[in-house]
Amino acid sequence: MSNDSSSQIVTGLRDWIVKAPPGSRLPSTRALVAEHSASPVTVQKALRILAAQGLIDSRPGVGTFVRALRTAQPSDYGWQSAALRSPQFPARPVSTAMRSAPNDVIAFHSGYPDRELLPERLVRAALARASRGDAALSRPPAAGVPELQSWFAHELRTATPAGFAPPTPSDVVVVPGSQSGLSSVFRALAGGSQPVLMESPTYWGAILAASHAGADVVPVPSGPDGPDPVELARAFEETGARLFYAQPNYANPTGAQWSHQRGEEVLEIVRRHGAFLIEDDWAHDFGISTSAVPLAAREDSGHVIYLRSLTKSVSPAIRVAAVIVRGPARDRILTDRGAESMYVSGVMQAAALDTVTQPGWQTHLRALRHQLQSRRDLLAASLRQHAPQVHVAHVPHGGLNLWARLPDGTEVDRFVRECESAGVIIAAGSEWFPAEPAGPFVRLNYAGPNPGAFEEGARVLGSILGDRPNAR
Amino acid sequence: MSNDSSSQIVTGLRDWIVKAPPGSRLPSTRALVAEHSASPVTVQKALRILAAQGLIDSRPGVGTFVRALRTAQPSDYGWQSAALRSPQFPARPVSTAMRSAPNDVIAFHSGYPDRELLPERLVRAALARASRGDAALSRPPAAGVPELQSWFAHELRTATPAGFAPPTPSDVVVVPGSQSGLSSVFRALAGGSQPVLMESPTYWGAILAASHAGADVVPVPSGPDGPDPVELARAFEETGARLFYAQPNYANPTGAQWSHQRGEEVLEIVRRHGAFLIEDDWAHDFGISTSAVPLAAREDSGHVIYLRSLTKSVSPAIRVAAVIVRGPARDRILTDRGAESMYVSGVMQAAALDTVTQPGWQTHLRALRHQLQSRRDLLAASLRQHAPQVHVAHVPHGGLNLWARLPDGTEVDRFVRECESAGVIIAAGSEWFPAEPAGPFVRLNYAGPNPGAFEEGARVLGSILGDRPNAR
Numbered sequence: 024m025s026n027d028s029s030s031q032i033v034t035g036l037r038d039w040i041v042k043a044p045p046g047s048r049l050p051s052t053r054a055l056v057a058e059h060s061a062s063p064v065t066v067q068k069a070l071r072i073l074a075a076q077g078l079i080d081s082r083p084g085v086g087t088f089v090r091a092l093r094t095a096q097p098s099d100y101g102w103q104s105a106a107l108r109s110p111q112f113p114a115r116p117v118s119t120a121m122r123s124a125p126n127d128v129i130a131f132h133s134g135y136p137d138r139e140l141l142p143e144r145l146v147r148a149a150l151a152r153a154s155r156g157d158a159a160l161s162r163p164p165a166a167g168v169p170e171l172q173s174w175f176a177h178e179l180r181t182a183t184p185a186g187f188a189p190p191t192p193s194d195v196v197v198v199p200g201s202q203s204g205l206s207s208v209f210r211a212l213a214g215g216s217q218p219v220l221m222e223s224p225t226y227w228g229a230i231l232a233a234s235h236a237g238a239d240v241v242p243v244p245s246g247p248d249g250p251d252p253v254e255l256a257r258a259f260e261e262t263g264a265r266l267f268y269a270q271p272n273y274a275n276p277t278g279a280q281w282s283h284q285r286g287e288e289v290l291e292i293v294r295r296h297g298a299f300l301i302e303d304d305w306a307h308d309f310g311i312s313t314s315a316v317p318l319a320a321r322e323d324s325g326h327v328i329y330l331r332s333l334t335k336s337v338s339p340a341i342r343v344a345a346v347i348v349r350g351p352a353r354d355r356i357l358t359d360r361g362a363e364s365m366y367v368s369g370v371m372q373a374a375a376l377d378t379v380t381q382p383g384w385q386t387h388l389r390a391l392r393h394q395l396q397s398r399r400d401l402l403a404a405s406l407r408q409h410a411p412q413v414h415v416a417h418v419p420h421g422g423l424n425l426w427a428r429l430p431d432g433t434e435v436d437r438f439v440r441e442c443e444s445a446g447v448i449i450a451a452g453s454e455w456f457p458a459e460p461a462g463p464f465v466r467l468n469y470a471g472p473n474p475g476a477f478e479e480g481a482r483v484l485g486s487i488l489g490d491r492p493n494a495r
Numbered sequence: 496m497s498n499d500s501s502s503q504i505v506t507g508l509r510d511w512i513v514k515a516p517p518g519s520r521l522p523s524t525r526a527l528v529a530e531h532s533a534s535p536v537t538v539q540k541a542l543r544i545l546a547a548q549g550l551i552d553s554r555p556g557v558g559t560f561v562r563a564l565r566t567a568q569p570s571d572y573g574w575q576s577a578a579l580r581s582p583q584f585p586a587r588p589v590s591t592a593m594r595s596a597p598n599d600v601i602a603f604h605s606g607y608p609d610r611e612l613l614p615e616r617l618v619r620a621a622l623a624r625a626s627r628g629d630a631a632l633s634r635p636p637a638a639g640v641p642e643l644q645s646w647f648a649h650e651l652r653t654a655t656p657a658g659f660a661p662p663t664p665s666d667v668v669v670v671p672g673s674q675s676g677l678s679s680v681f682r683a684l685a686g687g688s689q690p691v692l693m694e695s696p697t698y699w700g701a702i703l704a705a706s707h708a709g710a711d712v713v714p715v716p717s718g719p720d721g722p723d724p725v726e727l728a729r730a731f732e733e734t735g736a737r738l739f740y741a742q743p744n745y746a747n748p749t750g751a752q753w754s755h756q757r758g759e760e761v762l763e764i765v766r767r768h769g770a771f772l773i774e775d776d777w778a779h780d781f782g783i784s785t786s787a788v789p790l791a792a793r794e795d796s797g798h799v800i801y802l803r804s805l806t807k808s809v810s811p812a813i814r815v816a817a818v819i820v821r822g823p824a825r826d827r828i829l830t831d832r833g834a835e836s837m838y839v840s841g842v843m844q845a846a847a848l849d850t851v852t853q854p855g856w857q858t859h860l861r862a863l864r865h866q867l868q869s870r871r872d873l874l875a876a877s878l879r880q881h882a883p884q885v886h887v888a889h890v891p892h893g894g895l896n897l898w899a900r901l902p903d904g905t906e907v908d909r910f911v912r913e914c915e916s917a918g919v920i921i922a923a924g925s926e927w928f929p930a931e932p933a934g935p936f937v938r939l940n941y942a943g944p945n946p947g948a949f950e951e952g953a954r955v956l957g958s959i960l961g962d963r964p965n966a967r
Binding site (some may be wrong): 046060071072075076077099100102103104105106107110111117121125131135138141143146147148150151155158159160161162164165170173174175177180188189192199200202203206210212214215228231232234235237265297298299323324325336339340341342349350351352354358359361362363364365367368369371376410492 | 499543544547548549570571572574575576578579580582583589593595607610613615618619620622625626627630631632633634635637642645646648649652660661665671672674677678682686687700703704707709735737769770771795796797811812813814821823825827830831833834835836837839840841842843848852878929930
């Protein structure tokens with residue numbers, strides 16, 4: 024946002040302003056420069072921010088004064104209850120994965136990689152170049168910047184075996200993050216209470232997007248090898264669904280990676296039911312001991328709708344993802360994007376493309392693989408040693424999470440609260456289940472800040488579980 | 496996007512590659528440097544882009560070669576017709592306002608101001624600063640960056656008369672452009688076929704967003720003074736609607752600005768029906784002979800949902816707008832934003848805030864006012880002189896458009912096509928009507944490129960209309 028020194032001055036002055044009577048004169052710029060050892064430019068910037076916040080008035084040539092706040096009466100918005108009616112979908116609480124956490128806790132909850140895992144130098148250079156280029160002032164086409172469409176198509180093409188038609192750039196719809204992509208896919212293809220099959224457990228954001236689109240979410244049990252083909256076929260038959268949402272590589276939360284064989288079985292079932300597989304390749308850049316091979320690469324008859332995001336691997340500030348989809352389904356999805364937001368900022372697209380086409384990007388991905396491996400192994404070993412009651416059945420070959428089962432009978436929500444009181448934030452597994460959770464699960468993310476504290480975090484989990492009698 | 500010289504090399508080489516047999520070796524980097532008088536860095540960048548597009552393979556130490564393209568069979572996606580079913584909403588064609596146009600036409604159609612009307616220097620500097628700041632690598636809160644929320648609240652607060660409670664920063668939800676804001680408002684408050692009253696004519700993007708949200712759009716006639724209060728009250732009573740979408744300042748397309756009196760009448764009707772006014776203040780920064788005074792500033796009981804966008808006045812690349820809404824409606828809208836896209840890029844928010852808090856922003860707005868005035872007056876005068884058949888009943892006090900009526904009986908679509916054949920792009924008025932157009936209208940935008948051609952453009956319109964017998 025603002026550079027750090029002006030933020031500090033803002034914080035300091037805000038405390039002073041709140042206590043001062045309205046009309047009080049602020050110290051002069053010169054005095055503030057001296058007090059904060061900052062440049063006049065920095066002090067002026069802080070004052071502009073405070074003025075924008077309505078806290079002070081600057082009178083040129085006279086001075087800067089604390090603003091008199093209007094006294095407002097408390098408002099009654101009760102009338103809105105009738106106008107708003109009941110919500111169309113049950114509200115889900117905001118996911119734990121989206122919470123910010125103070126610096127002094129041990130954070131196993133986040134859905135985003137820590138800054139040390141991001142290509143900081145590449146991102147900053149890419150944004151700086153974008154600020155000088157044409158993208159800073161122009162409006163790109165609705166489906167995306169052609170060069171970025173080409174890049175996404177090329178990425179999938181490199182995985183396409185001989186004999187399959189690779190996707191073309193025009194099959195690519197650039198979207199502002201994969202959540203927006205999911206929302207559009209579900210709105211465009213499952214609006215009006217149509218059934219959508221989903222692995223259970225699965226990504227909470229996909230459950231949320233499908234519910235908000237008005238779809239009827241139907242859970243299909245899925246484990247470390249992916250969904251059970253028999254259950255999947257049965258669900259298609261029972262519901263008449265035309266959509267199956269899944270994560271064949273490093274599923275969030277379980278870390279599952281489907282075998283080639285399982286992928287073929289699922290594709291066969293999807294084809295047989297004239298349906299779409301929505302393949303969410305969210306962890307494409309997060310392979311550790313294997314690499315992610317998209318199923319979409321070996322299906323060229325339009326049955327796979329493929330999502331690939333750059334937000335998590337490039338930067339949370341670069342909201343860029345792609346939906347790759349062939350046939351009329353593409354038009355249906357593009358129409359929804361047009362109604363929702365018309366186009367994606369060209370600066371975002373330029374910065375994303377710049378980052379991933381630098382030679383440094385491949386270097387970064389190789390280093391990232393090693394960092395994730397160390398972190399995953401450290402957390403898994405720490406749990407084995409200090410919290411053996413936290414059972415990780417499957418150490419994943421990629422992704423950012425361990426999916427762990429607590430002893431039978433553990434009250435997960437209470438456990439999560441107790442961990443937080445002890446300074447460790449974890450996410451209850453229930454968030455990843457479309458319906459009731461299948462057991463007392465938690466998700467532990469190993470991509471957060473300060474891996475040096477993983478061992479201590481594991482110790483806390485172990486001691487809290489040790490304190491409670493096993494309720495079985 | 497890419498800098499211009501590498502784009503030129505890409506274009507040149509692509510033509511060469513398409514004609515060359517697969518496996519052909521490209522000229523060496525040194526040869527390309529000489530041929531294009533470009534730096535080795537620029538040539539390397541061009542080669543990376545071509546590699547990303549799948550057109551060439553680089554073999555380090557050996558050379559760069561034209562890639563063998565896989566031969567693909569034509570695919571049949573006919574099976575999707577059954578899976579997709581009929582669309583939920585009738586497809587509207589993409590608006591003329593979103594079309595890009597070649598440089599050699601006279602463009603009266605665009606919805607976006609020409610680059611010469613944008614604060615280019617401020618935007619580039621703001622993006623450059625954002626690339627160095629914390630925003631480039633962090634994830635902001637779901638409702639927006641607090642400083643930007645404060646700025647939006649402050650803007651509305653400066654227009655708030657004594658005795659009214661001003662909005663607070665927490666009433667502000669930052670969204671990635673006003674189209675996204677509209678989509679969320681309609682989805683959150685009018686999903687499930689609920690009626691939404693709209694001025695007729697009105698902004699096509701709002702009609703689109705409401706239709707896609709599943710709302711039932713009910714037109715209320717509106718002219719240069721705003722909607723007829725009697726018709727508005729009747730529409731509320733007939734439909735039981737709880738939502739009225741309107742543009743009280745410089746409405747798109749008519750340019751109407753409501754009087755204080757008319758605003759009070761509308762607010763009174765809205766309150767009496769326990770309803771929301773969705774105030775789209777899209778042209779807040781485009782006042783010419785008056786300024787935009789938001790109705791939202793004089794309503795503090797939660798009946799006005801206020802939208803303010805920065806995309807059009809700052810840059811089409813800065814997708815930032817705000818929805819200011821009090822009471823539980825805010826939570827409903829924020830929940831929809833969470834499901835749709837989780838949060839807005841911090842880089843976009845930082846760059847927007849930086850731009851509008853620079854001293855140069857106010858200077859820019861003053862200059863913009865004069866530029867818009869000249870352009871508006873030039874177009875209006877050119878029409879009077881060279882195309883008197885194009886009747887502009889109301890020259891607006893702000894905004895970007897003239898709304899003009901053609902002679903009765905004119906076939907508008909045919910006229911638009913004939914203009915385009917003669918090198919002038921205009922938009923048929925029908926795009927701005929929720930139902931059938933009330934007459935043969937066109938919208939002429941005076942914020943496009945090259946105002947020097949306005950007179951010639953008017954001459955073309957006049958001569959085409961002169962050629963046809965008046966069909967009355």
